[in-house]
Amino acid sequence: MALSIAFVLLSVALPLVAAAPSACTGTISSMSDVAAAVKCTTVNINAFTVPAGETFNLSLEDGTTVNMLGDVTFGEKNWDGPLFQVSGDSITFNGNGHTFNGNGPFYWDGQGGNGGVTKPAPMMKIKISGTFTNVKVLNSPERAFSVSNPGPLTISKITVDNSLGDQPNANSGGKAAGHNTDGFDASTTDLTIEDSTVMNQDDCLAINKGSNIVFQRNTCSGGHGISIGSIASGATVNGVVISGNTVTNSDQALRIKTDSDATSASVTNVTYSGNTGSGLRQFGVLIDQSYPDTLGTPGTGCIVSDINFTGSKTTLTVNSGAERVAVNCGKGSCTGTWNWADLSVSGGSAGKIVNFSGISGFTQ
Numbered sequence: 352m353a354l355s356i357a358f359v360l361l362s363v364a365l366p367l368v369a370a371a372p373s374a375c376t377g378t379i380s381s382m383s384d385v386a387a388a389v390k391c392t393t394v395n396i397n398a399f400t401v402p403a404g405e406t407f408n409l410s411l412e413d414g415t416t417v418n419m420l421g422d423v424t425f426g427e428k429n430w431d432g433p434l435f436q437v438s439g440d441s442i443t444f445n446g447n448g449h450t451f452n453g454n455g456p457f458y459w460d461g462q463g464g465n466g467g468v469t470k471p472a473p474m475m476k477i478k479i480s481g482t483f484t485n486v487k488v489l490n491s492p493e494r495a496f497s498v499s500n501p502g503p504l505t506i507s508k509i510t511v512d513n514s515l516g517d518q519p520n521a522n523s524g525g526k527a528a529g530h531n532t533d534g535f536d537a538s539t540t541d542l543t544i545e546d547s548t549v550m551n552q553d554d555c556l557a558i559n560k561g562s563n564i565v566f567q568r569n570t571c572s573g574g575h576g577i578s579i580g581s582i583a584s585g586a587t588v589n590g591v592v593i594s595g596n597t598v599t600n601s602d603q604a605l606r607i608k609t610d611s612d613a614t615s616a617s618v619t620n621v622t623y624s625g626n627t628g629s630g631l632r633q634f635g636v637l638i639d640q641s642y643p644d645t646l647g648t649p650g651t652g653c654i655v656s657d658i659n660f661t662g663s664k665t666t667l668t669v670n671s672g673a674e675r676v677a678v679n680c681g682k683g684s685c686t687g688t689w690n691w692a693d694l695s696v697s698g699g700s701a702g703k704i705v706n707f708s709g710i711s712g713f714t715q
């Protein structure tokens with residue numbers, strides 16, 4: 352009796368409950384497989400080509416595991432993108448070393464986002480919490496990753512290889528064909544990026560706003576190094592750790608750039624530890640409140656404070672002709688005491704420290 356009542360109650364109640372994600376395995380071998388596959392909490396991606404002008408968009412159930420089992424290539428078309436987007440909570444994304452190929456050479460004209468043909472950007476839009484690992488991104492048309500995680504996310508063992516874009520092509524007027532090819536753009540909180548490699552022509556990492564961001568044990572080459580900024584009006588950055596990275600053959604190793612016209616903005620609580628750099632063409636460290644100028648007239652609307660080189664030694668070697676450390680602050684907008692005891696820069700010439708006398712433990 353009790354059993355049969357329970358059974359009746361269950362069979363009445365069940366249809367009212369939203370369909371739970373299914374423990375099935377979905378397999379994607381073409382875009383027409385996506386809608387059904389994302390209803391499963393295991394999604395396998397086989398090698399295929401995404402037709403030009405479409406976003407490969409995975410809107411996943413919470414807790415889904417994604418396994419790449421082959422390489423994904425994107426068709427060529429002048430449109431805004433993104434080429435790939437993934438969203439969901441507590442996702443485990445295993446690239447297994449497979450490649451997303453953006454076919455950059457079709458788009459590259461040395462102008463990036465500043466002109467020329469329309470380029471899909473970002474190429475990869477990551478909107479998950481959980482882990483995203485072991486993925487290769489080859490030849491992004493413009494910016495590679497844009498990250499806006501809804502909860503804690505660790506990105507690891509990524510390779511962004513835009514090194515081919517260092518060469519001029521028929522459309523780039525003798526300049527490097529790849530341009531604005533940022534590795535990771537992050538305006539977010541609770542993000543770790545580690546053990547990854549970026550070969551490109553712009554920022555390896557650019558943090559535009561956010562908090563609790565760790566960037567560790569990565570290798571950056573060819574571009575503009577590891578950046579906080581550019582910082583625009585209203586943006587705040589608090590709590591960044593940049594540690595154990597290697598930056599080579601880049602404009603600078605470490606930079607904070609704030610817009611000269613920014614208001615109500617701040618950058619605080621940043622720790623650099625145990626980084627190395629060499630082949631630095633313009634600066635070792637650049638902190639500049641005159642962006643988009645370099646060492647132009649600084650603004651005063653972004654307060655920069657608590658910027659330290661501590662923990663273990665950061666050792667940079669700049670090229671002859673480059674400046675070791677340049678700090679260009681607006682009057683009163685760099686504040687407090689910055690402990691730079693664990694910074695060592697050699698080569699080039701000293702560089703200027705303007706409108707700020709709070710750096711301790713370091714002399715050029």
Ligand SMILES: *[C@@H]1O[C@H](CO)[C@@H](O)[C@H](O)[C@H]1NC(C)=O
Pocket residue numbers: 406408409410432433436
């Ligand atoms: C991806 O799919 C989600 C969920 O359907 C949708 O909200 C979003 O607009 C799509 N994004 C793109 C770029 O297609």
Ligand SMILES: *[C@@H]1O[C@H](CO)[C@@H](O)[C@H](O)[C@H]1NC(C)=O
Pocket residue numbers: 563564589590591592620
């Ligand atoms: C500094 O950032 C860390 C995270 O990196 C955070 O835990 C800490 O609370 C921040 N300190 C202040 C004073 O905001």
Ligand SMILES: *[C@@H]1O[C@H](CO)[C@@H](O)[C@H](O)[C@H]1NC(C)=O
Pocket residue numbers: 620621622657658659661688689690
């Ligand atoms: C940076 O160094 C200053 C001066 O020693 C110290 O007061 C501050 O707490 C340090 N900040 C961080 C984020 O370590």
Ligand SMILES: *[C@@H]1O[C@H](CO)[C@@H](O)[C@H](O)[C@H]1NC(C)=O
Pocket residue numbers: 648649650651680681682683705706
């Ligand atoms: C100090 O900052 C002010 C802006 O607040 C700027 O006009 C001035 O040029 C700076 N000083 C130097 C020596 O650059």
